[in-house]
Amino acid sequence: MSDKVYPVPAQWKKRALVNDEQYKKMYAESITAPDKFWAKHAKRLDWFKTPKKIKNTSFAYDNVSIKWFEDGVLNVSVNCIDRHLKKRADQTAIIWEGDDPYYDKKITYRELYEQVCRFANVLKKQGVKKGDRVTIYMPMIPEAAYAMLACARIGAVHSVVFGGFSPDSLAGRINDAQSKFVVTADEGLRGGKKVPLKANTDEALKKCSGDEKVVVIRRTGGAVAMQAGRDVWYHEEAAKVPAECKPEKMKAEDPLFILYTSGSTGKPKGVLHTTGGYLLFASMTHQYVFDYHDGDIYWCTADVGWVTGHSYILYGPLANGATTLMFEGVPNYPTASRFWEVIDKHQVNIFYTAPTAIRALMGAGEDFVKRTSRKSLRLLGSVGEPINPEAWEWYHRVVGDDRCPIVDTWWQTETGGILITPLPGATKLKPGSATRPFFGCKPALVDDKGEFLKGEASGNLVILDSWPGQMRTVYGDHERFVQTYFSAYKGMYFTGDGCRRDKDGYYWITGRVDDVLNVSGHRLGTAEVESALVSHPKVSEAAVVGYPHDIKGTGIYCYVTLMAGEQGSDILRKDLVTHVRKEIGPIASPDLLQFAPGLPKTRSGKIMRRILRKIAEDEFGNLGDTSTLADPAVVDDLIANRQNKK
Numbered sequence: 001m002s003d004k005v006y007p008v009p010a011q012w013k014k015r016a017l018v019n020d021e022q023y024k025k026m027y028a029e030s031i032t033a034p035d036k037f038w039a040k041h042a043k044r045l046d047w048f049k050t051p052k053k054i055k056n057t058s059f060a061y062d063n064v065s066i067k068w069f070e071d072g073v074l075n076v077s078v079n080c081i082d083r084h085l086k087k088r089a090d091q092t093a094i095i096w097e098g099d100d101p102y103y104d105k106k107i108t109y110r111e112l113y114e115q116v117c118r119f120a121n122v123l124k125k126q127g128v129k130k131g132d133r134v135t136i137y138m139p140m141i142p143e144a145a146y147a148m149l150a151c152a153r154i155g156a157v158h159s160v161v162f163g164g165f166s167p168d169s170l171a172g173r174i175n176d177a178q179s180k181f182v183v184t185a186d187e188g189l190r191g192g193k194k195v196p197l198k199a200n201t202d203e204a205l206k207k208c209s210g211d212e213k214v215v216v217i218r219r220t221g222g223a224v225a226m227q228a229g230r231d232v233w234y235h236e237e238a239a240k241v242p243a244e245c246k247p248e249k250m251k252a253e254d255p256l257f258i259l260y261t262s263g264s265t266g267k268p269k270g271v272l273h274t275t276g277g278y279l280l281f282a283s284m285t286h287q288y289v290f291d292y293h294d295g296d297i298y299w300c301t302a303d304v305g306w307v308t309g310h311s312y313i314l315y316g317p318l319a320n321g322a323t324t325l326m327f328e329g330v331p332n333y334p335t336a337s338r339f340w341e342v343i344d345k346h347q348v349n350i351f352y353t354a355p356t357a358i359r360a361l362m363g364a365g366e367d368f369v370k371r372t373s374r375k376s377l378r379l380l381g382s383v384g385e386p387i388n389p390e391a392w393e394w395y396h397r398v399v400g401d402d403r404c405p406i407v408d409t410w411w412q413t414e415t416g417g418i419l420i421t422p423l424p425g426a427t428k429l430k431p432g433s434a435t436r437p438f439f440g441c442k443p444a445l446v447d448d449k450g451e452f453l454k455g456e457a458s459g460n461l462v463i464l465d466s467w468p469g470q471m472r473t474v475y476g477d478h479e480r481f482v483q484t485y486f487s488a489y490k491g492m493y494f495t496g497d498g499c500r501r502d503k504d505g506y507y508w509i510t511g512r513v514d515d516v517l518n519v520s521g522h523r524l525g526t527a528e529v530e531s532a533l534v535s536h537p538k539v540s541e542a543a544v545v546g547y548p549h550d551i552k553g554t555g556i557y558c559y560v561t562l563m564a565g566e567q568g569s570d571i572l573r574k575d576l577v578t579h580v581r582k583e584i585g586p587i588a589s590p591d592l593l594q595f596a597p598g599l600p601k602t603r604s605g606k607i608m609r610r611i612l613r614k615i616a617e618d619e620f621g622n623l624g625d626t627s628t629l630a631d632p633a634v635v636d637d638l639i640a641n642r643q644n645k646k
């Protein structure tokens with residue numbers, strides 16, 4: 001933990017939307033009078049019918065129910081596009097920067113309007129109706145944004161699946177959402193490499209119901225197989241429909257999207273977000289956290305396949321009439337200067353990225369940064385995992401030239417928007433701390449029994465009351481929603497994160513306390529990797545844990561027990577890594593894989609992950625009590641054959 005404090009820079013005190021005093025006042029009001037507070041801030045959206053009922057929420061274990069603005073009526077695409085046309089038709093809405101630095105494109109709000117309407121009409125012609133789920137499996141091209149906004153326009157529910165996921169993962173998500181429509185592209189392009197999105201979709205659909213329709217965007221022009229009656233080219237269909245499409249009137253609690261995310265057990269779950277509360281929260285956090293002012297050029301480097309891309313590339317910025325940059329590529333292509341070159345090229349003012357990218361670029365050396373200007377930058381942001389103080393200091397000193405505050409924003413797919421974060425004009429910064437709660441967020445720490453911890457303390461992070469951006473349910477499984485988030489500590493939302501609160505009341509997120517791994521800022525359940533491993537014919541049992549990794553934050557360590565008669569080898573090890581990548585996707589690649597003749601189990605057969613974690617973390621001296629193990633000897637074997645870190 002770092003004890004350094006960075007005060008709010010003088011020029012920020014002058015221009016920022018809120019100072020410390022205003023933050024405290026607004027925060028207090030948001031907690032003591034939520035109805036009044038949120039009714040007032042709901043005015044930042046355009047409603048067909050202004051909500052009168054504001055907050056109607058319950059965290060009670062036997063009645064978890066979350067409704068915000070329930071009598072309000074609005075449309076998300078109208079809020080992100082139509083309402084800006086009067087003032088900003090010719091303003092750039094989206095700057096698109098291609099994987100190849102030679103290609104970029106600016107899309108004005110007027111163009112965005114036409115593109116989204118056309119896309120909406122194409123979807124309608126395919127048969128998409130209000131409430132239908134549309135799976136979007138796309139590269140980072142403007143059409144991904146058009147497709148999402150088109151769904152919002154016609155009241156369809158999008159389910160974006162990250163383009164790095166495998167056909168199997170895609171199929172699972174299509175089936176779980178009972179989605180009959182897929183939007184994809186011929187191929188994606190990242191770091192000069194092609195990603196066979198359409199071929200993956202074809203593969204996935206073999207495992208689906210067979211009555212899906214596919215809309216294909218042409219990105220690379222690579223050859224793909226088109227199945228008559230099922231697949232259509234977007235550009236052919238778009239030419240046949242008008243560039244006007246009436247927006248659907250949506251109730252505030254109508255679903256907007258599903259986004260699958262990993263938990264500690266079972267398959268990824270469909271996190272469901274609704275219309276009014278989500279958009280309000282995305283737009284408000286985007287404005288206050290990034291201190292967004294009219295005319296700012298804003299860049300979030302996430303992929304739209306993750307929640308950060310939903311809330312902070314698309315919905316938040318566009319609801320605020322901002323210019324948002326969408327980047328197709330990766331941080332180190334063609335060189336490790338790419339981020340900083342893009343910042344100079346488009347004069348980016350606000351830059352939001354993940355610690356894993358910062359650590360990787362830090363490793364590439366300062367020269368790649370120093371050869372660029374970055375004078376346009378005013379504010380830096382971090383999201384996805386805890387940022388270690390060294391990476392924070394480097395980001396501040398080298399990238400931000402000691403001039404730009406860093407907002408370390410803690411939140412989750414489930415929370416819809418940022419919940420714990422500095423506000424740049426209000427909050428003194430401490431490297432590695434997400435600092436204080438955003439408006440409407442009431443965090444607390446509890447011990448394992450659920451007792452509240454007061455003052456300076458470390459414990460489990462819970463949230464005591466609802467905020468508008470909160471997920472409403474797990475798609476199709478409300479009981480799983482209740483069990484996952486409200487059963488560990490009754491009456492509270494459990495985040496799954498561990499956290500420390502210091503003497504100034506600052507929050508320091510320490511990482512997941514459940515069986516979720518945060519690998520390069522991507523969430524993975526250990527159970528998912530384990531089930532991928534055991535689906536290999538030679539594997540009998542597997543246990544997966546995390547270990548500290550310099551770049552990824554957490555690396556994936558797998559213990560694998562083979563079927564009787566099978567022999568571990570480097571070839572089999574590679575084969576298993578490939579197998580996991582094929583089952584889930586490259587983000588789930590095991591970093592270290594150890595063949596283990598036996599796993600440490602209790603007499604009742606429970607795998608003692610605590611011990612496996614310690615071995616993976618190199619802390620053999622500190623294994624704790626092993627007396628309850630059925631066969632303590634397996635531990636010696638595990639230690640003797642531990643895989644070394646790369």
Ligand code: 6R9
Nearest residue numbers: 383384385386408409410411412413509512
């Ligand atoms: C937005 C997003 C959520 C998990 C979360 C926590 C970790 C995110 C963080 C952070 C420390 C931060 N996390 N932001 N940990 N400091 N600023 O990342 O959503 O993919 O659902 O991940 O990420 O562990 O619980 P998601």
